[in-house]
Amino acid sequence: MLKTYTYPKYEYRTPPEIAAGKTLKVPVVIVGAGPVGLGMALDLDLQGIPVLLLDEDDTVSIGSRGVCYAKRALEILDRYGVGEAVCAKGVSWNVGRTFFRESEVYNFNLVPEPDHHRPGMVNLQQYYLEEYLVTRAAARPGIDLRWKNKVVSVTQAATGVSLTVETPDGLYAVEADWLITADGARSPIRRMLGLEVEGKIFMDRFLIADVVMKADFPAERWFWFDPPFHPNQSVLLHKQTDSVFRIDFQLGWDADPEEEKKPENVIPRIKAMLGDQREFELEWVSVYTFQCRRMGRFNHGRVLFVGDAAHQVSPFGARGANSGLQDADNLGWKLKLVMDGKAPERLLDSYSEERVYAADENLMNSTRSTDFITPKSRASRTFRNAALSLAKDHAFGRSLVNSGRLSVPSFLVDSSLNTPDEDPFAGRMLPGAPMDDAPVEKDGAPGWLLQSTGNRFQLMVFVDDPATADISALSQLDVGGIAVEPLLISRVAASACALPCVHDVRGIAAKRYDAKPGSVYLIRPDQHVAARWRSFDAAKLRAAVARATCQQ
Amino acid sequence: MALNLNPNLSEAGKRYFSAYSPGDDFYELLIGAHLDLSDEQSELLNARLILLLANHIGDIATLREALAVAREGVQA
Structure with a gap:
């Protein structure tokens, strides 16, 4: 397979605590150096809090994975000092086209209004985002980023957390006042602490392929319902940077993931979609299923959960990494005030309250998209096809077609931290609103x-x-x-x-x-x-x- | 009353921050109403729903127009 990207291998260093036989004491440890863990470290660094950041691996994400970074996430990344790099490298797009069977039923333009610094959406392979975040974090003296450091046990006491960390050179102990868990959807830490996450598995499988295309192809999002080249299923095409295109094929639950991943099975699917004349090469292929679920609350004493460890959504709508960065955005300043004794620990309950509210909104929107894209009954399929057939000629039909509602930040209008208006204001910058740029x-x-x-x-x-x-x-x-x-x-x-x-x-x-x-x-x-x-x-x-x- | 073909759904007292939200709220209710029904039962539910909504709209000229638009997209 072709390689447009060389994965960095970050240097593992023997932790000095091993030779010294000492316990490392830190105010905050973050576990997981994915986009959310790295963002969290940079947020706390901005607040002046030293951070120990542990990751069991020594490179960035393999394959494109997260693709779309929405306006609010880009604004947060601006605060973290990597927004410019992401926007410069990424592919900015605004037009989305929706096809039903043979023909285009409608297209949309995401640009809601001019005079905002950041665009509605930028497409970039997740490994680039992580690389930029790592480079930024490595340059910050307050962030101690340790690769090949795997947490193998965790216990919580009233005023802190004790961890055992495994490295190629052996084990050492860490004692932290606070633990931030950013170790992803399967969250080993969540399991070690015996905490539950509730929701449902969707009975479907998707094939995702990164394809390097030689010819020019517009920077647009194309979504097909029931196309002739992949009957009864959906297909999504996104342009990323370096002429790498991301294609998602819905396969159905009965598909065999190992068989489907083989190039001899993937290539004919892509050829059927692109036509024989278009040249391409495969760069990465994977098959995934997904779940929609969240923890009951995101703070448990001295342990705080962010990103996929706290909540998981279907990929339709790009609400995974985008919402995870908003978790970090919400948590950093609150933890700082609590650590400084300027706010009571209750302030962290508001982290859970506000981000659970946002997670529920994300779960609702991504579940609705999933139900539209993959109807579960004949009646549901009939309504979906009816909406699609009305969309071509009628605006109301277009408003019902749901091929993914792209990530927008929650308006935290019910938050207990808001002071209700007593003076009249028009517009939408009400208490709880994420700021509009100008x-x-x-x-x-x-x-x-x-x-x-x-x-x-x-x-x-x-x-x-x-x-x-x-x-x-x-x-x-x-x-x-x-x-x-x-x-x-x-x-x-x-x-x-x-x-x-x-x-x-x-x-x-x-x-x-x-x-x-x-x-x-x-x-x-x-x-x-x-x-x-x-x-x-x-x-x-x-x-x-x-x-x-x-x-x- | 001409047939309204623009997005027209909303719920009193609810503030929307995305244009798609009211339509999605309704669509979820609609699909949810069919939960656990057989195909025949779903057809009956749809027929009852159309009769209820037609009576609520009342104006037969509007209904005639809606029937024509609906039929346009369905080949015999």
């Missing part, structure tokens, strides 16, 4: 609103002119040791401003946040809206910060 200028240079936010609590203050802002009221905002940094969003360019300030050159930020001069937004470190008012009131701000950090 083009702004900072010190005269063009940039983006999201680049000026994140990692700490901030108060966005919309002003006509920064000169009119009440500097003394806004500087040194502090609620129980938690600093709230002001960020002026100004309608006019600021010459000399005593407070951090961006210039809302075209008024897009004010429009998206339905802001008038004087409107203020309390923003969480994970770029979610916590509270908002039409005017600044120090007492209300204190109460909202206390609420967003479980101090009341």
Whole structure:
């Protein structure tokens, strides 16, 4: 098979604790250096927390696996310092085409509106994402990343976790105040702790192939229902980087995975799809089944679960790695406040509450897509085919066709951390919303609103002119040791401003946040809206910060 | 009342953050209603549902139009 990518082999180093016969004591250990574990390490590093990151392997993911990285995940990766690399290497796409039998029934364009830094979706093989994250993590002195370090036992006490780690040179012990489990869908740690994960297995198998195509093919997502070259099943085609295309064939439950994986069986399927004249080579083939399930809660005392270890969805909609990165986004700042004694451990219950809510939304959407794509009864198949046959001519039919609802972040509108609105606002930046981006200028240079936010609590203050802002009221905002940094969003360019300030050159930020001069937004470190008012009131701000950090 | 062929589903009191959500909510209810039914029972359920909805719509001109659009996509 062809190789467009050389897998890095990361160096294993003998842990010094083995020769010294010492127990390694650390504040936080993360198990699993996949996209979510690595993202988690970088998030905690931004918070100033030293991290021990263990992985039993010594390379990145084999095969493309996760393919689509959605806008919110890209914005989080921007915070982690790898968003630019992912977007530069990845294939940006907006057009999706849906085919039913012989013909195209409709296409969609993902671009919802202009003036956002990141696109709706970027396709990139998972190994590139992991490589960029590893490179970033390796450059951070606060992250101790150890390859070929496998956790073989774990016990939890009231104030910490004890691990035994196996390496090529033997065993050593780790004691950590906190354990973050990012060891994937099969999660050995979850099993060692005897914790349950509930849901259902879907009785279907999918063949996935990475195919290197010589000819040009558009950067679009193509989805077939019941195509002539693969009757009664579905097929999905995605363009990735390096001319590698990812093709998923639905096989049905009775297919033999070992037989289906053989090139002599895969190649005719792809030829039937592409036609004989198109040249291609196989790079990687796998057969998968999937489950839709989640743990009852994602925090268990000093053990926190993120990514697939906590929740697993069907692949339709790209909601796996994307939601895992949002777990890290949600957890990092909360753990920091708890570790610093600035918030009670209850704040971690809100991590579980908010991410369980998001996981349920992801499970619901990916299960609905699965049920549409792979109908389980004659009635269900008839309705699906009826929707597809109406889609070609009628808009309402298109809205019912579900070939995957692509990952979007949850609006955490029911979160207990939100302060309910008391002033009227239009638009969708309500408490619990993930922030909308907007083009702004900072010190005269063009940039983006999201680049000026994140990692700490901030108060966005919309002003006509920064000169009119009440500097003394806004500087040194502090609620129980938690600093709230002001960020002026100004309608006019600021010459000399005593407070951090961006210039809302075209008024897009004010429009998206339905802001008038004087409107203020309390923003969480994970770029979610916590509270908002039409005017600044120090007492209300204190109460909202206390609420967003479980101090009341 | 002309037949509405644009997306038209919603539920009072519910706020949607994705355009596809109300349609998907309905579709899940629809497929769920057929759970555990045989093919014949499903046909009967569909027929009862059409009669109920037709009576609710009431306007026969609209129903005539819907019947024509439905029939367009089905070859005898």
